[in-house]
Amino acid sequence: MKKLTLLFASILLATGMAFAAPAHGEHGAKATKNAKEKSVVGYISDNHCGLKHMESMGDEKSCTLACAKNGKLVLADRDQKVVYNLDRAGQAKAREFAGQKVKVTGRVTGKTIHVTKIEAA
Numbered sequence: 001m002k003k004l005t006l007l008f009a010s011i012l013l014a015t016g017m018a019f020a021a022p023a024h025g026e027h028g029a030k031a032t033k034n035a036k037e038k039s040v041v042g043y044i045s046d047n048h049c050g051l052k053h054m055e056s057m058g059d060e061k062s063c064t065l066a067c068a069k070n071g072k073l074v075l076a077d078r079d080q081k082v083v084y085n086l087d088r089a090g091q092a093k094a095r096e097f098a099g100q101k102v103k104v105t106g107r108v109t110g111k112t113i114h115v116t117k118i119e120a121a
Helices: 002-020 029-034 060-068 088-097
Strands: 037-046 073-077 082-086 101-109 112-120
Touching (some): 037 060, 037 082, 037 112, 073 088, 082 088, 082 101, 088 101
Parallel strands (some): 082 112
Antiparallel strands (some): 037 073, 037 101, 073 082, 101 112
């Protein structure tokens, strides 16, 4: 019974925290609109592989496109060891650069880039 009570309390706490967290960083949508654009250089990857692809999956482009079918495209900054999520617009723009080194320009909030431009690096 104690385990069930603890499990229930944990679920309530986690759910409450999820609802309390702002949708767009610390100050909500206002922070996203006021954020300055910046450029980040990295590789278009997928959220399953992140910074490093498995060698058994072929080249980076093939692996990225195959894994992104069941996930999303991301920007993997291998130098800083950071993986950035790409917004909806970024998903469409990034597909043609799968596996390639690129420069992504947009508003960065946390670990998400609100993409305005992607170009080869």
